[in-house]
Amino acid sequence: MRIVVTGMGIVSPIGIGTDQFWSAAVNGVSGIKRISAFDASRQRSQIAGEVADFDPATFLSAKYIDQTDRFAQLALLAANLALEDAGKLDTYAPQRVAVSIGSGMGGFGTFESSATRRFQNQPVPPFTVPRTMANSAAAWVAIKHGLKGVNLTCSTACSSGANAIGMALDLLRAGRADAVVAGGAEACVLPLTMTSFEILHALTTSSNNDPEGASRPFARSRAGFVMSEGAGILILEKEEQAIRRGAKIYAQLAGFGQACDAKHIVMPDIEGQISTMQAAIQDAGLEPDSIDHINAHATSTPLGDIVETRAIKHVFGNRAGDIAISATKSMVGHSIGASAAIGSIATIMALHTGTIHPTINLDEADPECDLDYTPNRAQQRNPRTGLCNAFGFGGNNASIIFTNP
Incomplete structure (x- = not known):
């Protein structure tokens, strides 16, 4: 049985959508800038890969925005793009379309802001728990698109997205789904998260004045990673069914x-x-x-x-x-x-x-x-x-x- 990729959606610091992302990647464009999401002047690492011009109001209602953490919003946009790219999946019964999304931190932005409010004796938002839980991204993707099959979340730190895609492959091979919306999402450009990685000496702290040159894999002068956010979603199907519905095929998983x-x-x-x-x-x-x-x-x-x-x-x-x-x-x-x-x-x-x-x-x-x-x-x-x-x-x-x- 061959499993194929028929749609892709990406929200990244160098572009939203596969075409924009890939053009920037091929041209070696850096998406690392000084942090704009919060006042990072007290951080040792003051740079990050943020998704610029991301406005959830362009694709979500006020109700959705109120009930979702940023990581789920990134996942929702990536899923929208991937499903649009793949064409309609309405040839499949909703019960046969699964969702498998990975996240290492989940809704940590909501956790951090709600904890701050609690310690300052301010009201805690009513959707703090459903916004924080790691499975909220997969759940909201299913709710938004009416996908009623298996709904999974994988949280294995930096390998979460890979393992979520691997779980999707297993679902398709085992016959437990006909198509899977699979990938990963993260939004942890946050004060507490970054401070915690700084304490572990994992983040680079020597390139605040040179953001674009800060991430230097394999270079002699590398000094740690740069925190980033984003989401990537693949649409996975069995090859014979993808061909039957006339889908374009990017690659075989x-x-x-x-x-x-x-x-x-x-x-x-x-x-x-x-x-x-x-x-x-x-x-x-x-x-x-x-x-x-x-x-x-x-x-x-x-x-x-x-x-x-x-x-x-x-x-x-x-x-x-x-x-x-x-x-x-x-x-x-x-x-x-x-x-x-x-x-x-x-x-x-x-x-x-x-x-x-x-x-x-x-x-x-x-x-x-x-x-x-x-x-x-x-x-x-x-x-x-x-x-x-x-x-x-x-x-x-x-x-x-x-x-x-």
């Missing part, structure tokens, strides 16, 4: 791998990353030699980029240096649970267009990061297969493989 390294709650471990890439390749029925492109997890942390490079070398051996690798986070920052959904769309577009987008800000690579990361300029490489990595806190590792249809 060919394989999924998942592994916990069970070593450390926040530090990356090579064994888990190796295992998940190998599992995805095996699940796709491929050999390592057939992988042409990797969309790396590549957050721009000093240790993380080295561990991922070593894991890629272990899995692909002498061929590792021939694989076109790129880091989407160099342009959009790290959107936690949405990152792999956004990375998946970048991977699919690389297959669809033949172009590998660049890893920007890579003027001098770390000596321990010595693979082909597509530095600074896009390359026409015509990949046939692409692997998207996502490695999260808790030792949660996930890899997804897409192939040309």
